[in-house]
Amino acid sequence: MSIKQLACLGGKPLFEKSVPVGQLYFPDWDKFRNSMDGIFERQFYTNQGPLTQEFEKRISDFLGVKHAICVTNATIGLMMSAEALQLKGKVIVPSFTFIATILSLKRCNLKPVFCDVDYFTHHITPTTLERTMQKDVSAVLGVNLWGSTADVEAVEEWASRHGIICYWDSSQTFGCSLGNNKIGNFGSLEVFSFHATKVLSSMEGGCITTNDDKIAARLRNIRSSYGAGYPVEVVKTSNGRMSEFQAAVGLLSLENFYKYQKNNELVRETYTKELQKIKGVTLENIHGANFSNHQSIVVRINPEFFGASRNVLMKALHCENVLARRYFHPGNHHLSQFDHDVQIQLNNTDRLIDEILVLPSGQPTSIQDIEKICSLISEIKNNIKAVSKLVTY
Numbered sequence: 001m002s003i004k005q006l007a008c009l010g011g012k013p014l015f016e017k018s019v020p021v022g023q024l025y026f027p028d029w030d031k032f033r034n035s036m037d038g039i040f041e042r043q044f045y046t047n048q049g050p051l052t053q054e055f056e057k058r059i060s061d062f063l064g065v066k067h068a069i070c071v072t073n074a075t076i077g078l079m080m081s082a083e084a085l086q087l088k089g090k091v092i093v094p095s096f097t098f099i100a101t102i103l104s105l106k107r108c109n110l111k112p113v114f115c116d117v118d119y120f121t122h123h124i125t126p127t128t129l130e131r132t133m134q135k136d137v138s139a140v141l142g143v144n145l146w147g148s149t150a151d152v153e154a155v156e157e158w159a160s161r162h163g164i165i166c167y168w169d170s171s172q173t174f175g176c177s178l179g180n181n182k183i184g185n186f187g188s189l190e191v192f193s194f195h196a197t198k199v200l201s202s203m204e205g206g207c208i209t210t211n212d213d214k215i216a217a218r219l220r221n222i223r224s225s226y227g228a229g230y231p232v233e234v235v236k237t238s239n240g241r242m243s244e245f246q247a248a249v250g251l252l253s254l255e256n257f258y259k260y261q262k263n264n265e266l267v268r269e270t271y272t273k274e275l276q277k278i279k280g281v282t283l284e285n286i287h288g289a290n291f292s293n294h295q296s297i298v299v300r301i302n303p304e305f306f307g308a309s310r311n312v313l314m315k316a317l318h319c320e321n322v323l324a325r326r327y328f329h330p331g332n333h334h335l336s337q338f339d340h341d342v343q344i345q346l347n348n349t350d351r352l353i354d355e356i357l358v359l360p361s362g363q364p365t366s367i368q369d370i371e372k373i374c375s376l377i378s379e380i381k382n383n384i385k386a387v388s389k390l391v392t393y
């Protein structure tokens with residue numbers, strides 16, 4: 001494909017419409033309309049209606065987990081989880097995560113203790129945890145990112161050796177497997193996001209999974225005063241309910257999960273083929289998971305070989321309407337609102353925050369689009385001196 005002139009050098013943007021990074025899969029329209037008709041006929045809109053109950057049952061079956069508790073979104077799910085686990089004091093958490101992970105702790109008056117991640121896998125390890133451990137830590141909140149996972153079993157073994165709780169923010173890893181188990185069966189509990197940008201989506205939504213009856217009962221009670229099953233002691237309740245409309249979309253999305261996952265696999269294969277021609281741009285591997293949902297296409301920019309920083313590439317792509325994102329910039333441990341404990345340098349986290357870029361994937365991005373995006377990256381590299389002079393971020 002020949003690109004006449006890059007947009008940042010005065011040409012027309014290669015894409016007329018923005019190409020975002022989210023998955024944004026949309027279910028079959030007729031099935032969607034039927035679900036909506038059903039909700040309006042029943043006039044049962046929320047509070048554990050029939051679709052939410054069915055969605056929970058389907059998730060449990062799909063993941064092979066005893067309890068699936070659907071919630072409004074993962075942020076609320078994470079807050080409810082900290083309450084249900086009755087955490088106190090400090091919680092070790094990677095800084096390299098979406099801000100909601102950390103905010104859930106702050107909302108529950110817990111102090112985040114930021115932990116570094118492994119530079120190659122992007123995840124916490126027993127070694128990074130050991131360097132972070134301190135007094136008054138009651139739990140580790142691990143995070144599974146991108147469709148990869150941490151070495152979950154090693155982390156859990158480490159937590160149990162230190163007598164602390166381990167639970168997981170698995171917002172980005174629905175449907176991934178580790179050995180013979182699906183993610184969702186680990187730790188005291190796990191939290192998933194079903195946001196529009198996720199492979200399994202209810203547009204907004206989330207779910208907490210656990211094999212522990214007592215924790216599940218607490219969570220149901222915290223979610224609302226409805227559907228608690230039997231009374232258990234909880235300090236605070238909230239409203240974390242999923243509506244029937246969310247559940248309807250979620251059910252259709254779950255029905256199509258393997259179709260979306262297959263498409264994501266093809267997306268990854270195409271990026272792999274195209275990006276290996278460009279020195280300085282490396283597609284990150286899947287780690288941990290032996291089956292991945294391929295939630296995100298993450299590349300690492302090496303300025304020495306690419307000729308400019310990740311930020312220059314990102315800005316040049318934005319000029320072409322390719323909305324590549326630099327997660328999780330500028331780093332939670334650099335944000336002043338967090339009264340946290342950082343007693344060690346988070347060197348790997350700082351490097352990753354500067355070097356990685358998430359490229360478009362999911363429904364809005366066709367295979368041809370990916371080929372165009374990769375040609376664009378190549379062309380930006382070919383013109384890197386001129387681009388760097390004009391583009392600052």
Ligand code: T4K
Pocket residue numbers: 019020021022024073074075076097098100101143169171172192193194195196197205206323
């Ligand atoms: N923990 C982790 C590890 C997470 O990754 C997340 C969420 C959470 C916890 C919390 O889960 P939730 O409470 O959200 O369920 C997005 C999503 O909002 C967020 O769900 C996600 N992770 C995070 C990694 O990314 P933004 O602000 O970066 O993306 P947003 O919403 O601007 O969308 C990305 C792109 O997609 C944009 O270019 C716009 C486009 N877009 C977005 C939506 C929603 C569309 O074209 N259509 C749409 O409907 O946060």
